[in-house]
Amino acid sequence: MTHQNDSRRAGVDLKSSAPLIEARRITRRDVQRDQVLLQSTDFALHAGQRIVLTGPSGSGKSVFLRALALLDPLDGGTLHWHGQPIAPARIPHYRRHIAYVRQRPALIDGTVEDNLRYPFSLAVYRDTAFDAARARALFDAAGRGSGFLARETAELSGGEAQIVALVRVLQLDPEALLLDEPTASLDPESARAVETLIAQWFEHDRTARATVWVSHDPVQAQRVGERHITMRAGVLDEPAATHAALGALR
Template sequence: MIAANLLEARALARRDPRTAATLLAETDFVLAASERVVITGPSGSGKSVLLRALALLDPLDGGQLLWHGRSVERRAIPRFRRSVAYVRQRPALVEGTVEDNLRYPYSLRAYRDLRFDRDGAARLARAAGRGEHFLDKRASDLSGGEAQVTALIRVLQLAPEVLLLDEPTASLDPDTVRAIEALVDDWFIADRSGRASIWVSHDPAQAARVGQRHLQMRAGRLTAPEGDAA
């Protein structure tokens, strides 16, 4: 059974480990099944800090994160990461080709039951507007936008339940931006049982397209935008 709340943050907090300055003030937040949340806010306000905290990528300095209503034990973290996928703002790629990068997760223990589907990956690349030989390109030769596309495909092919998208289209041209938005739409449509996303964007027009619920981050605090009842 799928709990209605996929993620629930209770008083989640992060501090700068060196100066103890607040990076994320105590934050309550719920991501319900099928929800599309969009977060905007100035540079340095804590959007990435929040997403990384929700992905359990950094140690928390307070609060609790519930996944399907339960806290995540250490041994459940690989399973959690498989369900709740964070797409980094600055993609980290391994050496080799794009295909090597797309194959990489399948070499990890958490994905041992899955097999790389080259045709499926090529289809995603085409849908993202990449040409025939994209999978054969060297990762070190990729443009910033192409690296973002690669990182997103690497996650999408694994069919996570929650996508935490940290400015996934920041270095892309408008056509590719639309193609990426369509890819994420396809991911939603492929399983209507409850997939949900949080999309961080600086572009208000994109925020309107990709989010139903809009939140703002300001100086480490997550709020509903002014004039918004939500």
């Protein structure tokens, strides 16, 4: 299945389409400490949705997002992508489309351009190629002008590093972004740039794209999501108000 086909399928009327991602009774455990990190959880993310996830520190928000991204192995339950279970051989393909963005970016040594080129060296991206003009346009949108591609990553501020990490993801046209406090340690100007990039990516094809955004900032939470879910001690919950809003979509 190509990405275009995936997106087209995700863009079908919400009434008839399967969720972009659906978790069925997924669980995560810390085996060493014999502790449940994520209680049995059902969850659906539809194309077109922007979800905000809040909850106390240590409640399991990152555990949940990383499980949804299939970055950590599930201890129970299944994930479905466009209505299909994800076979082990398709996990790299799934991760290509469902991107996890962490609070502290991990960049490789070298220039910004080296970082943007890196994904295209992986087998799963061999059908695409680095597009410098597109990368420049994305950096322009984030207020980083000409010459930014040539900057050494070791010299970047935390905010600039996060912008690079995000552009590295956005240039690959993901379907969903799982955003784990992406602006929490940034200065206000960089935080705005990150929000702008994500908003433009979403608006470009909002019937096919979706976000889950973890935020501790109530004002930001209002800006970046319409559906609100909470995590407490590994239990995911959805306040009644957003159940009603979601019902109106169905």
